[in-house]
Amino acid sequence: MTTSTGTAGRALTARIPGSKSLTNRALLLAAAADGTSVLRAPLVSDDTLAFRAALDDLGVAVETGPDGAWAVTGAGRGPVGGARIWCADAGTAARFLPPFAAAGAGAYVFDGSDQLRARPLRALADALERLGVSVRATGAGGLPLHLSADGVDGGELAVDGGLSSQFLSGLLMAAPLARGPLTLTVRDLVSRPYIDMTLALMRRFGADVTEESPGVFVAAPGGYTATDLPVEPDASTASYVFAAAAVTGATLTVPGLGRDSLQGDLGFVEVLRTAGARVEIGADATTVTGTGRLRGGFEVDMGPISDTFMTLAAIAPLADGPITVRGIGHARLKESDRIAAVAENLAACGVTVETGPDWLTVRPGPVRPATIACHRDHRIAMAFSVLGLRAPGLVLDDPACVAKTFPGFHAELERLFPTQGGSGRATEGGAR
Structure with a gap:
């Protein structure tokens, strides 16, 4: 050679x-946490800025400090009041934010670019519907997605992980905001390392989440606590x-x-x-x-x-x-x-x-x-x-x-x- x-x-x-996967997961968890979290050395790119803007639409304040760190002030719950959320090209925003919104209250509409509209979202909409959430996926891939939220009770849910691990990550991260324990059983899971990342970050923010057996995840109610997180x-x-x-x-x-x-x-x-x-x-x-x-x-x-x-x-x-x-x-x-x-x-x-x-x-x-x-x-x-x-x-x-x-x-x-x-x-x- x-x-x-x-x-x-x-x-x-x-x-x-910084890692996009870590940055956007941490943004979601900080938004759900009680208090102000600080994300140090976050990725600043089109996808993470789209995620941050979507959180702003949901009423979550994100401030940039003089050292470039992002301070995220969460309310310890899902969002309230309803909103229209533009996800741009960010698949993580379209997969992580609807379950977060479902744990809150209000009417929400999620949409994105033509490229994002073509990506599959219906499996997530179906999972939310089986949890009792009023949701309607209107596009070919699933976006625009209309969601009427009144919190999530918990329960048991089977999830197909064959299309994207992001569906499971979104549901997992919202689970501690439910009114009761939520058990998620996943089959055909792809990209398992991203689930391990999600679980590690959830625990870093104080969640009680376990893998009871291979592919069976149990999250207890209790929410999240604000934390200081350096982004790799x-x-x-x-x-x-x-x-x-x-x-x-x-x-x-x-x-x-x-x-x-x-x-x-x-x-x-x-x-x-x-x-x-x-x-x-x-x-x-x-x-x-x-x-x-x-x-x-x-x-x-x-x-x-x-x-x-x-x-x-x-x-x-x-x-x-x-x-x-x-x-x-x-x-x-x-x-x-x-x-x-x-x-x-x-x-x-x-x-x-x-x-x-x-x-x-x-x-x-x-x-x-x-x-x-x-x-x-x-x-x-x-x-x-x-x-x-x-x-x-x-x-x-x-x-x-x-x-x-x-x-x-x-x-x-x-x-x-x-x-x-x-x-x-x-x-x-x-x-x-």
């Missing part, structure tokens, strides 16, 4: 913004710079992501280890070093860390053998059909790709210049930007879509891997 960015052997430290760097976002180190021969460290991280997507570095990179996971940082060879010839189930499968797929043409990713069928229901989008773009680059309902195989080979169709999907844009470090002539048709989770992504990638003679960079019209 040859390198082309002049970073081989260099020791780099990446500046990764985003492990999904870190996958791009870790992969960049692997394909350029650099040594790259992300501070703040260590062995006790709440984020399952840090497991992506173990996939890079399988692909030949050297990996060190310390107490407070993780380091990946490219070894001069990207190994292929393996299969990996990335269902639990599906937000990072595109990172692997995008660099797979540089490996020395085919790579197959399995367990990712639910990725077809994200911001884009991510399996189809990855296959489409790799094919445009002249790469041989085979796909199935929940799998994708990428065969190694030369990468030709192409325009990358981002489909307004931040992860497509960032993943193919990493391939662009080794493949000159890749052009993103929508580079700005990275603002959903990392507005400064392109500047940080350029800082870490400066463009040098003949090296690639996936850009808009070749601009740098």
Whole structure:
């Protein structure tokens, strides 16, 4: 494997913004807590700002301190009074906030962009209805969603977790606001690490929630207590710079992501280890070093860390053998059909790709210049930007879509891997 960015052997430290998953969960829990919580180093991006604005519509005050921390003042209950809530493109807002509103009182209407309207929400609406909530999903995917709230009694509920773990997370986080205990039994759960994250944060905010047996969760009433929470760097976002180190021969460290991280997507570095990179996971940082060879010839189930499968797929043409990713069928229901989008773009680059309902195989080979169709999907844009470090002539048709989770992504990638003679960079019209 040859390198082309002049970073081989260099020791780099990446500046990764806060986790979107942690930020939006913490915003919801702080909004439900009694008192003022402080979220330190939160992610400031399109999705988290949309979530924050939605909380403002629900009457929850969020203030920004001089150090950039967000102070969230909750009332120790669900919202009251009713509102129209705009979720923009934020799937977490559309999945987390309706159960929170259901635990309050009033008439609420949730809506979002055309992209968000196309994403599935009816399973959540059905679950709320079975809890006695008056709810009506009017769009093809579920939005706009009309909800008339008068609190939730608790009880027992079976949940299908096969489409998105966010449905279960939303119901779990609202459960301590119910009038009685709520037992949630989930089947076919995808992205289990995100449920573990949700449970850990609920307990951090004082909730009494247990997993009585595999897939059976019991939350006691009692609500939440305000807390001070530092937000870890985003492990999904870190996958791009870790992969960049692997394909350029650099040594790259992300501070703040260590062995006790709440984020399952840090497991992506173990996939890079399988692909030949050297990996060190310390107490407070993780380091990946490219070894001069990207190994292929393996299969990996990335269902639990599906937000990072595109990172692997995008660099797979540089490996020395085919790579197959399995367990990712639910990725077809994200911001884009991510399996189809990855296959489409790799094919445009002249790469041989085979796909199935929940799998994708990428065969190694030369990468030709192409325009990358981002489909307004931040992860497509960032993943193919990493391939662009080794493949000159890749052009993103929508580079700005990275603002959903990392507005400064392109500047940080350029800082870490400066463009040098003949090296690639996936850009808009070749601009740098």
